[in-house]
Amino acid sequence: MQLDTDIEGWPLGDWEALCKRAAEACAEVAPELANPRLSTSLLFTSDQEVYTLNREWRERDKPTNVLSFPMLTREELLDLAPDGPPVMLGDLALAYETCAREAEEKSVPLDHHATHLIVHGLLHLAGYDHETGEEDADKMEALEIEILAKMGIADPYMDRD
Numbered sequence: 518m519q520l521d522t523d524i525e526g527w528p529l530g531d532w533e534a535l536c537k538r539a540a541e542a543c544a545e546v547a548p549e550l551a552n553p554r555l556s557t558s559l560l561f562t563s564d565q566e567v568y569t570l571n572r573e574w575r576e577r578d579k580p581t582n583v584l585s586f587p588m589l590t591r592e593e594l595l596d597l598a599p600d601g602p603p604v605m606l607g608d609l610a611l612a613y614e615t616c617a618r619e620a621e622e623k624s625v626p627l628d629h630h631a632t633h634l635i636v637h638g639l640l641h642l643a644g645y646d647h648e649t650g651e652e653d654a655d656k657m658e659a660l661e662i663e664i665l666a667k668m669g670i671a672d673p674y675m676d677r678d
Contacts (some may be wrong), residue, residue: 518544519556519603527561527613528627535628539635542667543643546660549594550643556603557642559635560610567612582615583634591644609638623673633673636664 518540522533536559544551560566568580575584587607589597597604611634620630640657647654662672 518550518552518606521556521558522561523558524561525566526563530628532561532631535632536635538668539632539664540639542664543636543639545667546664547640547643547645550606550639552594552597552599552604554597554599554601554604555606557606557639558608560608561613561631562610564612564614567610567615570610580612580615582612582619583638584610585638585641586610587642587644589642594643607642609635609642611635611638625671625673629670630673632668632670633661633665636661 520533520536520540522536524532540550540557564580567582567584570584571577571579571581574586585607586609588605589607594606611631616631616634617627620627623630637657640660645653645657645660647657658674662674665671665673
């Protein structure tokens with residue numbers, strides 16, 4: 518997968534390499550994300566920008582930690598031949614202040630929490646959706662846990678009540 522990363526207002530760090538590692542781990546667990554034709558843009562930005570995007574494009578007047586904007590349906594992704602021109606999978610946007618606050622609340626490093634959100638977003642772009650029912654949520658969480666484990670990151674759901 519080709520990644521186009523834009524970083525605005527995040528602390529210094531190798532965010533591009535983190536995105537690449539997350540995408541590679543996702544492709545190992547969710548093979549539909551291994552198609553070499555896929556391209557994804559990732560925007561590391563402010564809470565205000567993500568809030569604006571959420572309001573304008575998703576009609577949700579609230580802040581959030583990560584937004585995903587898929588450009589393919591799950592069926593289109595699964596049917597995509599490996600040969601041919603690049604195809605845009607979708608866009609992700611991560612909100613710095615929310616990510617930093619959540620990482621602190623969970624007592625995890627910011628890069629681990631950001632990695633979880635990137636994985637979560639990539640799975641959304643691949644058509645997984647935790648909001649469509651408990652079974653789908655369980656499946657998506659299991660994939661996230663497996664992907665993050667490949668990267669040496671602890672289960673982000675283990676402390677949930």
